[in-house]
Amino acid sequence: MSRDMMSAFELFQPDSVQGAVDLLSKYGKDGWALAGGNDSFDWFKDRIKRPRYVVDLSGIAALKGIRETQDGGVEIGALTTLTEVERDPVIKGKYKLLADAASRVASPQIRNSGTIGGNVSQDARCWYYRYGVNCYRAGGNTCFADTPQGQNREHCLFGASRCVAVSPSDTAPALVALDATMVVVGPKGQKEIKADDFFIGPNIDIQRMTVLEKGEVLTAIRLPAEWAGARFYFEKVADRNTWDFPLVNVAAAIKVSGAAGSEKIDAIRIAAGAVQCVPRRLTVVEEVVKGQPKTEDTAKLAGQSAVRGATPLNFNHFKIPLLQNLVMRAIRDA
């Protein structure tokens, strides 16, 4: 499938968020919001998605940069590149979890142009869907991945609902673990949405990965002070170290008390990516380990509880021990 010239579209480069929202509202389903373009151009070049009006957000200065907020947290403009997130001294100092996650996305050049807003808003990477077949997610009435012959090694363990695609983002689980808030501006004004609620599964809307609707723009991501400087753990397992999407990734933020060697887990947020259509918050693990000593036994128990209820497909059973071990390491090594 190599049809390299993109279909013709009209390009707009507004310099304000309001300008972008006006254009996107005006053109509705014919419009397309473009950030770094690493996801969009694949769709355009394969001519599977052919928007007539593309709104390039990269000229909007207000969407860029990392600012410390009054409450001691941080606000990251949605068009900030992943390289900037990875290298920012404040993020590295207070929220190393996010810097680590950003550093593991794709390749250096993609991180140089790819944005954090685009990374969390990107579409599903199920190759049947990407190939342009008429699957559930594309508006049809079949899933090609969840069949006896379907190649579903990369697909989900949890939350299947007709579609079995997974959240492909590395930064999304980190943002869920950090209890981030997404700031969205649309025709009706601004709203703030918790990262837990920003991502939606096929049971809510099978044609979207996030709550963003046409005409809305993710403008910023806020990290609360609450988790600044906590103990963090991020690990991604993929077939290749560069470019590849995760087979499973895990992000944890943990607060401990007590002396080294006899630490107790006071609070924890932990999420895993690429096991469900949304970054999966592992609430069962959080309940299991809260108030427990931070030991090998607790970590093992956490790993076991993480995979409770997992429903593997034909070719992705390996994700169960993978998730179990990553969660175990997160609790043990954070």
Place this chain on the structure above:
Amino acid sequence: MAENNNGRDFPAPQFDQFVSKATSRRLFIKGVIASGAAVSASGYLFTLAGCSPSQKSAGGVERLLTLNVNGQMRPVDVLPNETLAMTLRYKLGLTGTKLGCDRGECGACTVTIDGVASYSCSTLTHAVRGRKIMTIEGLEGPNGELHKVQQAMIDELGPQCGFCTPGQIMSAVALLDANPTPTRDEVRHALSGNLCRCGAYDHYLNAVMRAAGNGDRVSQA
């Protein structure tokens, strides 16, 4: 060529007689580029004359723009859906930038934009107005001398087939501009967005280490 027959007493074959009559592939491509640019420039004039009113709607981009490429200001007529790789290769004739996958998965199209390594196949030309674009052609010194990374590539026999080399060099140049004395691991990391199907990775690393003045550490893999 005729003089350099390695001491043997038979005449060297006269390749230049074929070359001079047939157009080389590179010249042919450049010819197509020049005529194509003329056609699309006339299209631009028609647009101005009102033949294509849809191009003029509010907020849309102007098609004629000036790009800062390799230190030169280059006026060029750019479609809204045109990638930087297409503009460089097919409008500006800078065919040193290669197109491998055209999907941001191989790195052959790597150029630097404001000094940062970027995939030109995954960048809209309209998004780089006013920014400094550097391609492999721009590394040449004022008297035609090679950039130190290019010279090191030759000295270390870096490339095998050479198709990915311009991209590898641009990634290396971006790295050395930001970090003149990288470790071998830092070089490996900086070049990790460039595939080499010949598998000449270690040679590339040797070359970049040599260019960074760490040639004596090259052999310690």
